[in-house]
Amino acid sequence: MSAAIRSPQPSPPLTRSVEDYLKSVFHLTSQGGFATTSDIAEMLEVAPPSVSGMMKRLSETGLIEHVPYRGVQLTPQGRRAALQMIRRHRILESYLTSKLGFDWGDVHVEAERLEHAVSEKLIERMADALGEPRYDPHGAPIPTAAGEIEEAELVSLAAAEVGHTVVLQEVSDEHPARLRYLAEQGLRPGVQLTVIDRQPFNGPTTARLGDGTTRVVGQELALLLLCRPADGE
């Protein structure tokens, strides 16, 4: 027998854990640079040695590039897989919210489990039923089925200049209680905000809504409200 060229192994499906690690690395490297062991560990709520072990396996399977003691980055293959998971997650959140009456605070947890169990076909049926949405309920862009994702440079409300008018674009989707509070305050993606004051020493930002009412937002929360310049600016 001559040494046959091994054709690209029919790679086994990724496990739930692997899928979540890839998503973490994607999110932690979205501004460029490396994802560190401890950041991944914190995000996934596992111990650092668990991450080291997984990183070794993932680099052996070609999903990430690991520079020891530096951190990791996704390979093109890893990035494709991560974007597919993010598409699943965000389509699920959208579907649960629009079609099944879920609160936008509750969908993240549900999607975090379902994203590993749905087929490609089911996701595309949901996307179709929704009219191919481009943003999830929290304003995050949904990657296309082909693996493209919109990248916008957003500025947090905590950093928006006083006097400027911005549009709230995206909100972190992790904390149900925080999301419910924001909804009560009318702080949903798409709302227009004019920054009318900011107190010093990391103090609160005051903003006026379209209806003339105002909101005072502490810095911790304001940092999580990602905005883009209003159209007419």
Add this chain to the structure above:
Amino acid sequence: MSAAIRSPQPSPPLTRSVEDYLKSVFHLTSQGGFATTSDIAEMLEVAPPSVSGMMKRLSETGLIEHVPYRGVQLTPQGRRAALQMIRRHRILESYLTSKLGFDWGDVHVEAERLEHAVSEKLIERMADALGEPRYDPHGAPIPTAAGEIEEAELVSLAAAEVGHTVVLQEVSDEHPARLRYLAEQGLRPGVQLTVIDRQPFNGPTTARLGDGTTRVVGQELALLLLCRPADGE
């Protein structure tokens, strides 16, 4: 410290494997009696020793009763868990069929994965959106949220007496191709069938449909078509 009474351990959530084993035991004991190791192994496509090992664990956690070398039965707790999984499975199949345009041949595989990832809340939202359906797309009864399931004594088309009229009630949901064939033939749950002939030596059954057309069904398939007497009989 006095020996405190250990309050009922906050039992960890069941794993995917455990849930599937419980469902198998339920199905295999639905006619009474014990589920055997080899039947479970065949149904789940695992080796018999895997079943023996799992049966030991499940009887330690009180989900099944194991009589060595005889087989297993569900405890009330195991039965509750199994029925919950069957409800999830069948609601999912119904939802995918009615709301997302899935073919009735494809939904089983999809539900087999999703049943382990959906929350109680999601299932109840789906059930609500469907109007609390009582049967899944294959005619199988859906357990209630409280854990009640309808039990009907059905007779297979292969056993229905010649001359009698029956209503097709339920069809095995496991084989996509078979289900597509049945749909083509108009053999869906609810259809009325008059048995007009049966050939000897396990030969085919001939039945007339409501529209006067006839179908010839081999015994293997006829055994899987479960019927009840027509209303007016």
Add this chain to the structure above:
DNA sequence: ACAGGGCATTAGGTTAGCCTAATTATCAGA
């Protein structure tokens, strides 16, 4: 140049869930 602190990795161990091979129990037929 080097001492620490902090982070990452290695070492070693656990549990769930599977496997194959070896052993043992059960039951039917001679």
Add this chain to the structure above:
DNA sequence: TCTGATAATTAGGCTAACCTAATGCCCTGT
């Protein structure tokens, strides 16, 4: 009653994912 076939269990091993404790690397400040 014995004997063989069949089915079940035990023995022993593997991989994925986690953990804690021990060790090693790297950088920064003196």
